[in-house]
Amino acid sequence: MRLSRFVALFVAIGFLLTAGVSHAVIIDPDYPLDDGWWEQDYHWCPDTVGDAVGGFGYEVYGIGWVVVGDWAFVCVETDFPEGGLTGPAEQGGPPVDFFPGDLYVNVGGTFQEGNGRVYGVGGNNPTYSEWGVAYQDATFDTGLFEDYPTGTPSDGNDGDGQNDYPTIITAADAANSALGAYHYEAGATPHGGTHAYYFAFQHGLFEDHNGQTLETGASLQITWSMTCGNDLAEYHVEPEIPEPATVALVSAGIAALAAKRRKGIL
Numbered sequence: 001m002r003l004s005r006f007v008a009l010f011v012a013i014g015f016l017l018t019a020g021v022s023h024a025v026i027i028d029p030d031y032p033l034d035d036g037w038w039e040q041d042y043h044w045c046p047d048t049v050g051d052a053v054g055g056f057g058y059e060v061y062g063i064g065w066v067v068v069g070d071w072a073f074v075c076v077e078t079d080f081p082e083g084g085l086t087g088p089a090e091q092g093g094p095p096v097d098f099f100p101g102d103l104y105v106n107v108g109g110t111f112q113e114g115n116g117r118v119y120g121v122g123g124n125n126p127t128y129s130e131w132g133v134a135y136q137d138a139t140f141d142t143g144l145f146e147d148y149p150t151g152t153p154s155d156g157n158d159g160d161g162q163n164d165y166p167t168i169i170t171a172a173d174a175a176n177s178a179l180g181a182y183h184y185e186a187g188a189t190p191h192g193g194t195h196a197y198y199f200a201f202q203h204g205l206f207e208d209h210n211g212q213t214l215e216t217g218a219s220l221q222i223t224w225s226m227t228c229g230n231d232l233a234e235y236h237v238e239p240e241i242p243e244p245a246t247v248a249l250v251s252a253g254i255a256a257l258a259a260k261r262r263k264g265i266l
Helices: 002-020 244-265
Strands: 043-046 061-066 071-078 085-088 095-099 103-107 117-121 134-136 169-171 174-176 180-186 195-202 219-225 230-237
Touching: 061 219, 071 174, 071 219, 085 117, 095 219, 169 230
Parallel strands: none
Antiparallel strands: 043 061, 061 071, 071 195, 085 095, 103 117, 103 219, 117 134, 134 174, 180 195, 219 230
């Protein structure tokens, strides 16, 4: 009986060491969303400076990501103010109001390929979404379709020179305010921006169509763009596959310890 418990213990340890996890660091599985939750040590993914259409007011400097237990935290640095900007939706057109976007999360796919399961976390938009609310099976507006100038990087959809990026939530099947949070700060950001948007959501409850999460093998595509879609930032998070050497080492350790325990019993 003691031998069986001993082996079971090391099998459990081996499973924990080799289970798929995200590239982000897990700090505390019981992290509460108290004041200051946005102050995290983000893994930074920069965006190309100067690729925005419409001037530096539409510039995104990058997107940050970190996991703390079951919570995913995202930081977006930009020059786009929370109150929005006003400009023409098309060349020579009348001015319209452009507002900050909502956070787009595709689990198990990408918006360019049209697969995966889509979630959204609301930012500050006078539309369907509310601050910090996480929306399941969300659908997004794709902006006002300004024509990109020659040489501007394509959004990856169809190469027609239009901004088909997901921007703001327009509909969703369900919402739960306990699943997400939102915070905004104005002022110089570490990477050159003047405004920072922060989001949090419980990634363990975000599943793909097969019921997989980031913890069990699904990937995440995180995207943020203003309603105009003039610039955006993306972060792709892939589950980490355990190295064969790690699996072999844990298995060998379990076998050796079990043999030693067996010898002691005899």
